[in-house]
Amino acid sequence: MRKCKFCGKETGIFLREHRLALCEDCYPGWIEKQVDRTIKKFNMLNKDDRLLVAVSGGKDSLSLWQILKKLGYNVSGLYIDLGIKHNNYSELSKEKVINFSKKIDSSFYIISLKDEGLDSIDRISKIYRKTCSACGAIKRYYMNKISVKEGFNVIATGHNMDDEVTTLFGNLIQWDESYLDRQFPVMPSGDGFAKKVKPLVFISEKQSAMYALTTGIDYIMDECPYSKHATSISYKENLNMLESKHPGILRFFLNNFFNSKSKKGLQIEGSKLEIKECKICGAPTYLDICKVCKIKENINR
């Protein structure tokens, strides 16, 4: 058995991409340090920021919430109740978030799609074939709405390295220049949008799950029923086959992409599209009517 680099204790945790063995006691501190390093590298946060963390009840968002709290940031959670009935998914997720907020003594907000006139993702999935895309738009809308309403100046999301590499790969496959332009760990505030940061961008999905396990985070292990056949899962599995053969390749890929953008100053350019106010709700949007108001119209038709 390998021995922990820091304390010498025997361990089964070996990070091949870093050639580093860490025991279950030393591992969480190492992850927290990596996240802190990413926050500083990309100038994501200041200690006087008011942060809103989008939490789903899954390993990444709950881990991020805990890490930011431990690092001394002023952080609250936002849970969006999507009303997914399959396997009691939304109820169980909400329960995990509520219990976790008590454990780490942090405040949180709950938004319910039903209360917002959007019914549920179950209902929306019957109208929108691309359910994940509609769900993503709804989540982004309410993250921004609550941050503006409650005075949070930064929104943090638990996107991990696998998520980011998968997105990058998908955008490259489709050669979607608009998304490639915008993909970066920090999106500045402006035009009615709050600043957005992704502090777990260099923490792999497996590392994030190990952090949750080694710090006793009780997260929802069930996958969202609507993401089971998502293209992103297939991309992730294939990219992880590559990572298994060439440890560190995904980090290398993502890091080089970000470095190349930083050198060219592309990350601050953002979208070139004109921002308008939604004619129905007033939210910032690239269209006359924002996507969430469109969804509302369609499900109430």
Add this chain to the structure above:
Amino acid sequence: MTILYNKKEINIDNPKSVIDIINILKVIPNTVIVLKNGKIVELNERVNPEDKIEVIKVISGG
């Protein structure tokens, strides 16, 4: 032996090591965490019939 795979019980015939279990489940090593008697272990870890093995899938999408 009976193992837990994402909280569901699965029977596997006489695995000698964690990698045998991974191969039988046909999962990519990077996409799972394996616990032996509650501790995270590496792929080359040997397993005995009395060990409590849990395999946790870590990939999620959306």
